[in-house]
Amino acid sequence: xxxxxxxxxxxxxxxxxxxxxxxxxxxxxxxxxxxxxxxxxxxxxxxxxxxxxxxxxxxxxxxxxxxxxxxxxxxxxxxxxxxxxxxxxxxxxxxxxxxxxxxxxxxxxxxxxxxxxxxxxxxxxxxxxxxxxxxxxxxxxxxxxxxxxxxxxxxxxxxxxxxxxxxxxxxxxxxxxxxxxxxxxxxxxxxxxxxxxxxxxxxxxxxxxxxxxxxxxxxxxxxxxxxxxxxxxxxxxxxxxxxxxxxxxxxxxxxxxxxxxxxxxxxxxxxxxxxxxxxxxxxxxxxxxxxxxxxxxxxxxxxxxxxxxxxxxxxxxxxxxxxxxxxxxxxxxxxxxxxxxxxxxxxxxxxxxxxxxxxxxxxxxxxxxxxxxxxx
Amino acid sequence: xxxxxxxxxxxxxxxxxxxxxxxxxxxxxxxxxxxxxxxxxxxxxxxxxxxxxxxxxxxxxxxxxxxxxxxxxxxxxxxxxxxxxxxxxxxxxxxxxxxxxxxxxxxxxxxxxxxxxxxxxxxxxxxxxxxxxxxxxxx
Numbered sequence: 308x309x310x311x312x313x314x315x316x317x318x319x320x321x322x323x324x325x326x327x328x329x330x331x332x333x334x335x336x337x338x339x340x341x342x343x344x345x346x347x348x349x350x351x352x353x354x355x356x357x358x359x360x361x362x363x364x365x366x367x368x369x370x371x372x373x374x375x376x377x378x379x380x381x382x383x384x385x386x387x388x389x390x391x392x393x394x395x396x397x398x399x400x401x402x403x404x405x406x407x408x409x410x411x412x413x414x415x416x417x418x419x420x421x422x423x424x425x426x427x428x429x430x431x432x433x434x435x436x437x438x439x440x441x442x443x444x445x446x447x448x449x450x451x452x453x454x455x456x457x458x459x460x461x462x463x464x465x466x467x468x469x470x471x472x473x474x475x476x477x478x479x480x481x482x483x484x485x486x487x488x489x490x491x492x493x494x495x496x497x498x499x500x501x502x503x504x505x506x507x508x509x510x511x512x513x514x515x516x517x518x519x520x521x522x523x524x525x526x527x528x529x530x531x532x533x534x535x536x537x538x539x540x541x542x543x544x545x546x547x548x549x550x551x552x553x554x555x556x557x558x559x560x561x562x563x564x565x566x567x568x569x570x571x572x573x574x575x576x577x578x579x580x581x582x583x584x585x586x587x588x589x590x591x592x593x594x595x596x597x598x599x600x601x602x603x604x605x606x607x608x609x610x611x612x613x614x615x616x617x618x619x620x621x622x623x624x625x626x627x628x629x630x631x632x633x634x635x636x637x638x639x640x641x642x643x644x645x646x647x648x649x650x651x652x653x654x655x656x657x658x659x660x661x662x663x664x665x666x667x668x669x670x671x672x673x674x675x676x677x678x679x680x681x682x683x
Numbered sequence: 684x685x686x687x688x689x690x691x692x693x694x695x696x697x698x699x700x701x702x703x704x705x706x707x708x709x710x711x712x713x714x715x716x717x718x719x720x721x722x723x724x725x726x727x728x729x730x731x732x733x734x735x736x737x738x739x740x741x742x743x744x745x746x747x748x749x750x751x752x753x754x755x756x757x758x759x760x761x762x763x764x765x766x767x768x769x770x771x772x773x774x775x776x777x778x779x780x781x782x783x784x785x786x787x788x789x790x791x792x793x794x795x796x797x798x799x800x801x802x803x804x805x806x807x808x809x810x811x812x813x814x815x816x817x818x819x820x821x822x
Contacts, residue, residue: 339771340740340741340770341740341770341771341772344740344741344742344743345743347743348694348743351690351692352689352690352691352692353689353690354689354691355689414717414718414719414720415692415720416692416716416717416718416719416720416721416722416723417717417722417723418713418714418717418723418725419722419723419724419725420725422724422725422726422727422738422742423725423726423727426727429730429731429733429734429737430731430733430734430737431737432737435741436738436741437741437742438722438724438742440692440722442690442692
């Protein structure tokens with residue numbers, strides 16, 4: 308910090324694109340892999356100028372289906388993502404993947420291992436795979452991920468997959484930046500299904516029992532089915548009572564089984580999306596086509612029900628809030644520094660010279676002053 | 684002025700190329716790099732030079748460490764360097780080779796653009812120190 312004048316820092320301004328960054332954006336839009344990779348690095352580093360870059364890209368986004376994949380470690384996410392990417396490629400779609408791995412809270416270092424599983428797509432530059440580490444940013448991770456997805460979207464990827472471990476709020480936030488969320492579960496993890504209730508169940512649009520050739524798969528499928536229907540709640544269930552039969556994968560309607568075979572019909576008569584429960588064996592690719600059909604069905608449902616607009620508004624609202632919080636937080640951090648740093652303040656509280664509330668009020672006071680004078 | 688704190692991390696790709704199934708060393712290196720605070724992408728075994736190029740470009744790594752114990756470094760490493768140049772990624776990638784490399788070959792690799800060759804028994808700190816000192820500046 309140490310800027311000359313706090314008022315100056317607070318002056319609102321649109322992010323300005325430097326000439327070099329403008330060139331970078333041009334190159335990205337023209338299809339340069341190098342530029343895309345560079346832009347994502349800038350985003351990850353929260354480097355100077357990254358905001359202007361993302362601002363410039365925003366107008367070019369909106370073309371990609373964004374899929375989030377989450378699940379416990381070892382559930383087979385990376386392998387499934389690999390097979391999904393290959394299946395998308397087979398039908399001519401280009402793919403972007405953002406794989407988020409935790410970093411060590413001690414050193415900040417990380418081994419980003421998801422790439423090892425991308426065996427089906429090595430050498431295919433139309434699958435752009437990027438590993439990201441959590442870098443311990445508070446709330447910043449979902450922002451960085453969302454921005455990286457925007458870069459891939461603006462680059463022209465048809466499908467963008469976000470992959471992350473489903474443990475903790477950070478990851479949940481990350482995966483919520485997707486339009487369609489798939490939650491992966493391993494067979495025989497009865498307790499696992501129980502733990503899903505907290506947080507993860509609510510965000511899943513599709514539930515996948517991976518490694519479905521293992522013992523216990525049927526039971527896990529049944530448990531998930533039951534939970535999905537319970538989640539709909541008693542009132543929703545009573546209205547029609549036939550959600551299960553409406554499931555988009557229902558195959559007895561031949562006229563819909565051509566192009567995008569699944570989902571269109573159920574999306575139009577049913578305003579509510581009933582999460583699908585599917586089985587896959589990622590190792591062999593079994594069930595992957597059905598899974599993509601379910602993603603397409605969900606995307607179609609979002610479009611046709613108009614829910615996509617609401618979803619997008621909600622997401623952008625969250626982005627605006629996050630940015631504002633982070634900016635205001637940075638102003639506050641500057642104030643803390645000016646008062647001798649957080650350790651000194653904490654020590655003063657420990658010695659009972661002051662208390663946390665008074666310190667917070669003091670720190671925020673100049674910001675409040677600014678806001679109030681501004682308003683007059 | 685950006686109010687956000689820039690969070691720069693050194694990104695490395697630890698790569699195994701060609702028909703060489705020995706990756707104990709690569710694993711040890713990957714962990715040591717992680718403990719040094721680097722972000723490490725590991726390629727997995729038996730990658731073709733093109734795969735390594737794809738990974739290095741997409742991951743936008745600062746450092747590419749190629750581990751070769753098969754003796755095929757004279758064919759494989761130039762291919763990787765070729766590919767990086769094709770994607771305009773050669774200039775600002777620090778290329779390191781680890782493995783058993785004869786002195787003559789080492790000179791040739793360095794002439795092609797490899798920054799340093801680390802033979803067996805190189806202390807881990809030396810490699811890490813070298814990276815910290817030589818990692819390309821990014822404007």
